[in-house]
Amino acid sequence: MQYSLQDKYELNEKLRCTTWQYSKMLSLFRKVSERYPETKEYSFYGFLRRLKLIQRCIQKTFSIFPIELTAKLSGEDNTDLEIYIHSALINIYGALDNIAWTWVVAMDVKGKNETQLKGMQVGLGKNNKYVRDSLPDEILLTLEKIDRWNKEFLSPLRHACAHKCPPYIPPSCLSTEDDRTYRNIEEQINSEYSNGNFNTVKTLYAQLETLGSPAPYLIPSFAHESEPVMFHKTILDDWNKLFTLSCSFADYLLTVPYIQPE
Template sequence: MTRETTMPFNEFGFQEVEYERSYRQFAAPFLIEGNAANNLFFIHEAQQNHIYGVNNALLELTGDALTLLSRIAFTAEASHFCRFGVMRRLRMIDSSFKSFQSIVPPNRTVPLSQEQSDRVCRDLNAIYIDLLGLLDNYAWVAVHQLGSEATKTAKPLSIGLFKQAFAADPALKPIADALQPFSGWEKDVKTRRNPAAHRMPLYVPPAALTPEDIVEYERFEALISEALHAQEFDKLDALREGRRRVGTLVPKFLHDPGEPVIDIYPTVPEDIGQAVKIGRTMQTFFLEAGEAAARPR
């Protein structure tokens, strides 16, 4: 028997996507009261190992989604949403998250260049838009594979893993019930996704400047201006690089400058991890339902 067929769809083998597990293993045993530098080092270790766990879980989920297409007799419509919805979203989330973490690892303190800032903002917005899109893709696979005719012809905006029209379908109610532990997270993640899609895009500030940093920044500005005036162009690259390094990257993101800021870690990988757990629940449900339908009666 395969791992999927023996694992109920409301249980998970994905503890590695939970930051608390990484924190208990890689940080908590080594924290020393009053030693901020030591503690920050081990917290970064926990955050980095959490990222590794989420990367691995996402990769495994993507591979398992691909094998479903050969193991289950999907309807044409369900196969369409699995191939061109679920599979594309998973790959896009994986690509965006790897790009993001390569520029902003947990221990980075050097300010972002303009190019890096643009790239991480692009990746962050893509991640959150695709996370909610992924959940909708799973919902439509389920509807077209197992749902009633009334559910299949419902208004598109009424269909979602956490919406009443989905849970009201008797064939889909077991999976809707299994997903209820994620309903609070789904509401919370929408506070990050919805403004990114409809109002203010998510943004990672390139650097935070202290009063001393501002003085140093202005000093570099003056030196650059002097070099340009004197046509000492050979000095410009070094001066501009010095200016770029003024300040400290603070690993936070936000929508609007007037709103609260959010920690990048562990928030972003935890959000991806919760989507992975939902994906595992859905894919196990599809597999079990497909195998049940294929058994001789």
């Protein structure tokens, strides 16, 4: 699994856009936190701090593993990459919750019998009935466009990270030819090891290290047959959906008449 030339061009363009997108979200949610000071825990300390972390994770991901990379990563770089992607996925999901809580507090959304919403009642998913019912059509339309992404991509990845295992990025990606060579060398290693030829074994292991190319994908889960996820594309797609959704919420909150909380 590798990126095409068109993929690389589009990813680099999206990466460049993250700078101004970050600035816009930063400006909008600062204004939201100022207009609705009661939301500051979620809009300022929550959403904006997560936003800073996510942007940094994206920058470090592309710095450690540029999409033009041809040489395999060191073990330390590979681990650092897993850390940054893990953090990005968790914080993107958390940023959506911050948006939901900002909305609930700012618009004083209530539950059944005018009770305060708690815990799992607050969110942007289809099961969050009270929140969804309170949304104006323009925000709901934006949200409905990304429901499938949230259900099929972001949520499964986040839940795997939080409850099963962190993202795993293979140390290399083997072509069909490299795979055959790898298996042959493994057989030689087993044979030489049995014969006590440890210097030869060491040489053969060094040959294994020369095979393959860097793997631009992660494995979300080992318990099930999950498809590999191209992580450069995934975190930028997640970022862009977060940008679209956050701007939609912020624009509405900054134009609707403000009602002082009792």
